[in-house]
Amino acid sequence: MALGRRFITSAALVALATASVGSGAVAQSGDPKAIEKSFDAQINNADLVAWLKEMSSAPNHVGAPHNKANAEMQLALFKQWGWDARIETFDVLYPTPISTRLEIVGANPVALGGQEAAIGADPDTAKLADALPPYVAYQGDGDVTGSVVYVNYGMPEDYEALERRGISVKGKIVMARYGGGWRGLKPKLAQEHGAIGCLIYSDPADDGYGAYDVYPRGGGRPETGVQRGSVVDMTIYPGDPLTPGIGSTPGAKRLTREESPVLLKIPTLPISYGDAAKIMARLEGPVAGGAARGGMAMTYHWGGTDAVKLHLAVKSDWSQKPIYNVIAVMPGKTRPDEWIVRGNHRDAWVYGASDPLSGQVALMAEAKALGALAKAGWRPDRTLVYASWDGEEPGLLGSTEWAETHADELKAKAVMYINTDVVGRGFFRGDGSHVFQHFVNQVSRDVPDPQTGVSLYDRSRASIRNGGRGVSPEAVAAAKAGADLPIAPLGSGSDFAAFLEHLGVPALNVGFGGEGQAAGAYHSAYDSFHHVMSFDDPGLVYATTLSKVVGRMILRASSGSRPPARYGDFASTVSRYVVEVKKLAADQRESDRALLDQLRDNVFALSSHPDDPMKPPVAKEMTPLIDMLALEDAADRLSRSAKAADAALDRAPAASPAAQAAVEKALKGIDQVLADPRGLPGRPWYRNLIYAPGTLTGYGAKTLPGVREAIEQRRFADARTYVARTAAVLNAYADRLDTAVKALKP
């Protein structure tokens, strides 16, 4: 990597050091509570509202003039606040639609698709001339005509059910509804099953009138609303499809489009339920009932006959486009080579007031407040790197290319990455690396919820005890006991991926949600300032609170002798995951056996419904007994080592400088040992053997992915290989902890 790409120059360090000279008793005092109070006082809700209004006032997709203008505005602001800021540009493959066309063909053709409709109450929706039409990025251009099969969510079990009904999608256009798995899996699986095109629609049961009042009465998706998005296969790798694993810098070696394994081949469009209803109403075939139907006012059918044919054509401009990351640095006073990286993306599909700007303005408020503290004489021990990412929507482009470009420096210096994205009103979440579970809980106990006045922790705790979201038995037990609430593992879907899963840098994704209605405008032209202020986070009170949460995290993580890790939380979580994968294998074996028994006894033929006859499922090879002793042993050892390390580290401040140096050396980058350079089966870019997005969930996490997915996908040889590899990284982790403990022996 060329020195030129090393993004913090000595000159910058000097510049900021100069800028940070100032006064302020509190900021210089070093009293953490006082500094946090002073930080809070700098967070100004009116700033967030003003920035959001301005930044969401025109389309912000990659390449949109307003997106670049926002970057330039941010650059100026960061500088004004005393940060060393720059715009770092990458040229990436990013297709934009030249034309999209969808129609029901026949004697009386019906034109479908096109731009979303203006809504009177929302002035922004009348200014869509500069917006891209609804489309999905990285679909395969094409011009096809064919009959239609409704595939429900378009996930593997849906295809299995279709196959049992004797319905093939081969040579046909599938219509899937959003939900049940990541968007990009739908056309991918359709293509794998021989479909020639794919439509994805937003069912009103999920984010329309079935969920909320419809916009503008409420935030729910109106019948003209369309969810745009990316369908690049980021389960293989995110970032520029042509430069996997390396930064998309001018001299980089690029794949051709044909060589890239993450690009689709079939044309795909997202559509509204207004359009989907016109197609569904014409479908024949057996009834798609029960969990396979949504909320449109008609009986759903699987189709597959020639009752309705569609013409679908998409043509894109596949040229390289520039993306603009704004990077702002505040160098650390005592540990400048330890970085706390904090990011939120800036690009949107249209206006993006909620996604991503609600999180972006929180980041800006933090940066302004930190700048003010710095001007008053405070300085972080560690270096802060604030990033406004571009190109997240098409495929985490900005963060991935940046992380790949600066990989060596990040591996050497990055202590943690803190991400935010959409913020909606509701309950606090801090998900990610379990070494930070206690840290997340501590911060959430110290910030009040703007709605109730109790701490974020107490509100989450009440929600869990009232049967709220994410209620696992562990969460209920912790909530009852008043103990740390478990945090969730990260998969993908935002800019933490390259840090956590490619480099092994431990990461958090922080936010609020559960009480807003942003889902109804998600990735549509209705994700506007009016929508956010009316339904998603009225008054931006939760975005403002997020600034205080992340600000505290930054203040705490950037000071002190070591990062805020508690290894026992990681170890106990890993132990739970090991129990889960063992149970997974045992349950799968049991259900394989049950299926064989059912097939032997003709259970499926005898209970088949005459109106909806289904062939028996295909018999599966029995899941073998898989030796997981190495993994169990490693988890057990890790638990003991982590417990010892946590106890020893509490005593560390009293240790000799030499011992402390040895401890620091042992623990420096410890989480990176979880990244195996060989990566996961079939997707070597994903190196973290503890956390990964599921190949069949997309955003959703799979923990111990090498083992878990191998069992689920019946790659039993892989399962055995990854039992060993996962055990090895856990043992390497325990080795590091043991070294630290040894250094601290009295």
Next chain:
Amino acid sequence: MALGRRFITSAALVALATASVGSGAVAQSGDPKAIEKSFDAQINNADLVAWLKEMSSAPNHVGAPHNKANAEMQLALFKQWGWDARIETFDVLYPTPISTRLEIVGANPVALGGQEAAIGADPDTAKLADALPPYVAYQGDGDVTGSVVYVNYGMPEDYEALERRGISVKGKIVMARYGGGWRGLKPKLAQEHGAIGCLIYSDPADDGYGAYDVYPRGGGRPETGVQRGSVVDMTIYPGDPLTPGIGSTPGAKRLTREESPVLLKIPTLPISYGDAAKIMARLEGPVAGGAARGGMAMTYHWGGTDAVKLHLAVKSDWSQKPIYNVIAVMPGKTRPDEWIVRGNHRDAWVYGASDPLSGQVALMAEAKALGALAKAGWRPDRTLVYASWDGEEPGLLGSTEWAETHADELKAKAVMYINTDVVGRGFFRGDGSHVFQHFVNQVSRDVPDPQTGVSLYDRSRASIRNGGRGVSPEAVAAAKAGADLPIAPLGSGSDFAAFLEHLGVPALNVGFGGEGQAAGAYHSAYDSFHHVMSFDDPGLVYATTLSKVVGRMILRASSGSRPPARYGDFASTVSRYVVEVKKLAADQRESDRALLDQLRDNVFALSSHPDDPMKPPVAKEMTPLIDMLALEDAADRLSRSAKAADAALDRAPAASPAAQAAVEKALKGIDQVLADPRGLPGRPWYRNLIYAPGTLTGYGAKTLPGVREAIEQRRFADARTYVARTAAVLNAYADRLDTAVKALKP
């Protein structure tokens, strides 16, 4: 009770004895298998189809000329087939609508309600001039105007949720959807909460386009379809509302309408979802989401504001109306004073092709075949009593008045009651008294399923193993093992109630279902011959099979030295119920405690949603520890006694005549000891302490109801009283078994 009401006269016995003289080697042979084969040969599918077509050709509600004509036709047929038949008439309170009116009031009034629309493909639906308009029988006449509250299913938990939202139904008209509990509970609970009127609509999610293709493309309820029904409070008692517990004979003492505890006070109408949508679209207030919404294409709201007002007026003719039970008798050869009673109702809401005529024609086919066997020389050991009940729909009137009128004779003679009602294609069910569990399973193993050719048992078994309906862990275990499948307990909703629950006569309710679409036409004008033949039981192949099933039950139960009871099945089922009620009490206590903890910790206020704020639930008195030892002891003793009795009875044929007589005496009417003359709390008509309809389920069974409902409804003193009473009847049952065992001691 006057001798004149004793319904089998000696003259009749003589007449039938004469009629049964005939020939036929098989019929006279006494070989059960050969007789059953001969019986099957007499079942003629074309008969069922022709009868169904004729009998469903005009409206068949109580009082309709065609209902009476059908009774007279049946009378003639029974006589022609050699049965001693008569029509037994009762005069009962049965209101018919004089006028029904529903409209949205205001500047632009919208008229709602009225008769259902004709559907071109179904000629019967064009002949609705003589049909009653959609209404619910026994609602309270009135003329009210008020605003509207949507109450979801209108069950207690719905009112609790409304109250937590601060929405009152006092002085308002409620709109409930069908489902979640019996129809009649909806206006009853509305009235108890202060509502002035009630509407009940059929949500398309439940039996319209959400379930099936809509009629006539499929059998689903069209947007003009309305479910009629009764709202008399049959959870207190069924039958004529003015003559509880006694036959509604000319001289009977009658309550006034004001005195009757089962009549509603508020006007109530059933409506279509076409009408419900017009109301729902105008409602304001918080969103009714999640499980509270159905399938109409809009956001649901709870209402309660003045945004929409309705005018609802119902006026009825409350005169007495005659009902006509057709009763046909075939006297037993050796045990004429032991009766097997078999019934199905004949009255409908409109045409009633499915409900009840699909079952009625099966009954007729059995009677014809039995008549033919009798003419060929066969005779049952026991007396057969076949009944075509009238007035079931308004409140089990025909069967209840008949059973109450002949109570003494039935208590002395009735061995069992076998009921049928709607038959749809699908899976066999025989539910009811668990002493007959083995009997039901035996028969189901001997009759082939018309669709697959395997036995009904094998098809049910496959369905259970494929995750079909009614899948309890017990059922799955039995299905896997090839053992007897558990039968379900009976609640109410058809004509078995008076026999089983008032008199204690053990009963079965037998049928097929699960693959037809009769639910979409249930209690509407679309329940027609065309609907049945197209969607519910095409070709009447399952109705025809039902004749073979029930015919076998009749042939087997009417011959031999004792009824087909196996006491161990009853005992083990009771033991299971005892475990259930113990768990119910323990779980309720635990959740009471959890609620108190949640209230103490302010969990509800802290997790309340800003768009839908809810008050905390009201604290409940802790469920006390309830001493159930007497019940456990009785169940334990019953298990031992039953096991001993089953074993001893297998040896009975070798015993002395004196011993056999002692056994018969001990077991005669044994199931009637389960009926406590004091009845259940608040509803003394229901005497059976093992089986009852739930006061808050309506049709659904509650077993050990005196104890179970007392716990659920927090009447803990009642729970203790009924632990003792239920234990007492179980001990009395065990006493009888012990006496039989003793008589058979070698």
